[in-house]
Ligand SMILES: [Fe+2]
């Protein structure tokens with residue numbers, strides 16, 4: 001069933017498509033799973049048509065007003081993860097890992113490489129913002145590659161042709177290279193398309209080290225961390241911090257293994273990590 005709220009059979013379809021666009025280097029020649037005629041590709045295309053049409057500057061400001069009040073729910077961090085895990089997709093339950101398993105696999109891969117514990121915790125929480133779906137938000141306002149709003153859309157963003165449908169593309173305040181921004185003003189001054197990255201950053205911003213916050217906030221900003229097409233808005237500090245965003249990305253994309261982690265074995269370690277950095281409950 002395709003609807004404007006849920007064009008994708010599951011949120012994973014977006015991530016699977018990202019992996020097909022940015023395959024793990026050593027797997028590139030071995031397995032080429034780009035198939036532009038597949039039915040999945042059509043749903044992903046429809047997803048981006050909606051995302052690029054509706055993610056305007058005004059839409060983003062409206063969502064910021066709506067969700068950054070954090071008046072929807074209050075939960076312990078592990079409880080928020082379990083809440084996220086109630087997100088049921090129509091996708092094949094035999095082959096797809098649930099949200100908690102993706103988060104644990106990402107975090108465990110980071111831990112196995114000996115990174116600092118706040119980096120591991122970042123892996124564990126990085127998609128928690130997808131609870132937006134459980135608050136009734138359409139998929140195209142939760143996942144998908146993110147991009148700056150209020151200035152010209154880069155043609156390095158996936159399916160750039162759909163920005164022709166976006167009213168901002170015809171608005172002279174927003175359709176120039178810099179739009180409402182100053183050259184190299186720093187991303188902290190830039191509004192990004194609305195989704196799980198920005199929402200999680202806003203939930204976590206008082207608690208985690210700055211590199212962790214960059215990873216959370218920009219992990220879906222592929223047109224910058226993979227394509228560098230918004231250098232004209234970045235400042236020196238952003239460039240320093242994006243080293244961390246790039247360090248994080250392979251763990252997000254390539255840590256998926258069909259062997260599901262044993263949640264009960266890992267829970268004590270993650271509860272300790274949560275207690276070290278985060279408050280007892282989070283306001284969503
Ligand atoms: Fe994500």
Ligand SMILES: [Fe+2]
Pocket residue numbers: 102126127252
């Ligand atoms: Fe992820």
